[in-house]
Amino acid sequence: MAIGLVLGVIGSLGLWVELWWGFRLTRQSGNLLVRRGLLTRRSLTLEERRLRGIEVVEPLGARLADGARLDAVASGFTVSIDEQRNDPRTLLPVVPKELAHRVAAEILREPMTPTEAAILTPHPPAARRRRLVWAVGAAVGVALVLAVLGLLLVEALLHLAWISAVVLIPAAVWMGLDAYRALGHGIAGEYLVARQGSVRRSTVALRRDGVIGWVVTSSPMQRRAGLVTLTATTAANHGGYKIPDAGEAQALTLADRAVPDLISPFLDVKQGVGAAPRQAARQPTP
Known part of the structure; x- marks a missing residue:
């Protein structure tokens, strides 16, 4: 097992070096240019006029080391399953988060990146409850499956069941609370x-002018908790960005503030917030 772990680490390091060796990110004549790669040289040219924003991604391992990477939010990107490990949207590999924010500000030509400047509004406590239920439920489910198999097949699985419960349930609680703490939304200037x-x-x-529509969805469980998922549809990347488990009033207020001329005609002014249609859209920004 130890040998396998060492080989896995060496393989991952080798793959990272092959992908990101000689990395350069430059701006030239209204384009962002990315060059990288050791054995296979890769180049990406992105017109800045197609840029609709930036995404700061913090995988758990990188976040524990205070690291993050930058992905472009731009029209014209489509990512196949084969490209997901080598996402062409990535403008900066995992680096210290402070550096990632600084580069993001440079890319967007802003004094401070909106991802740092925005004051994020937390989501209702019901969103925390949903995350705890899902996380703990998954951990308990694993323990129950092992317990049933232990009763039917091998007694040793019963011991594995209680050990997994002791380990997984606290981890699930932590992840549920951590996921809730991460939830937030806001507006920073034009973003x-x-x-x-x-x-x-x-x-x-x-970018707020890159939002071409809003989709408001709610499952039966969300409706009972007074929550909705708000999706800002855009011509960039995978077509939309979700804001899950926001309060209904929160979501509609945010949509109205972000792009006032898009959803406000559908709001019931008499009730203050009112009801929005399931989808409102406008023509994409060229």
Whole structure:
């Protein structure tokens, strides 16, 4: 097992070196240029006029070391399954988070990156409860499956069941609380900012004029808790960015503040917040 772990670490390090050797990020004639790669040289040219924002991504391992990477939010990007490990949207590999924010500000030509400047509004306590239920439920489910298999097959699995419960349930509680603490949304200047995630924490700053529509969805469990998922649709990347488990009033107020001329005609002014349609859209920004 130890040998396998060492080989895995060496392999991961070798792959990282191959992907990011000789990395350069430059700006030239209105384009962002990325060059990298050891054996296979890769180059990306991104027109700045297609840039709709930036995403600061903090995988759990990198976050524990106070690191983050930068992904571009830009129109014209489509990522296949084969490219997910080598995402062409990545403008900066994992670096110290302070450096990532500084580079993001340079890319957006802002004195401070919106992902740092925004004051994020936390989500209702019901969102915390949902995350705890899902996380703890998954941990308990694993322990129950092992316990049933232990009763039916091998007694040793019963011991593995209680050991997994002791280990996984506290970890699940921590992850649920951590995921809730990550939830937040706000507006910083011309940008809509949203954050979510624990294993993969993502903070996206999306240009408000790049939002071409809003989608408001709620499952039966969300409706009981008074929560909705607000999706800002855009022509960039995968077509939309979700703000999950926000309060209904929070979500509609945010949408109205971010792009007032898009959703306000659908709000019931008499009730202050009112009801929004499931989708409102406008023509994409060229």
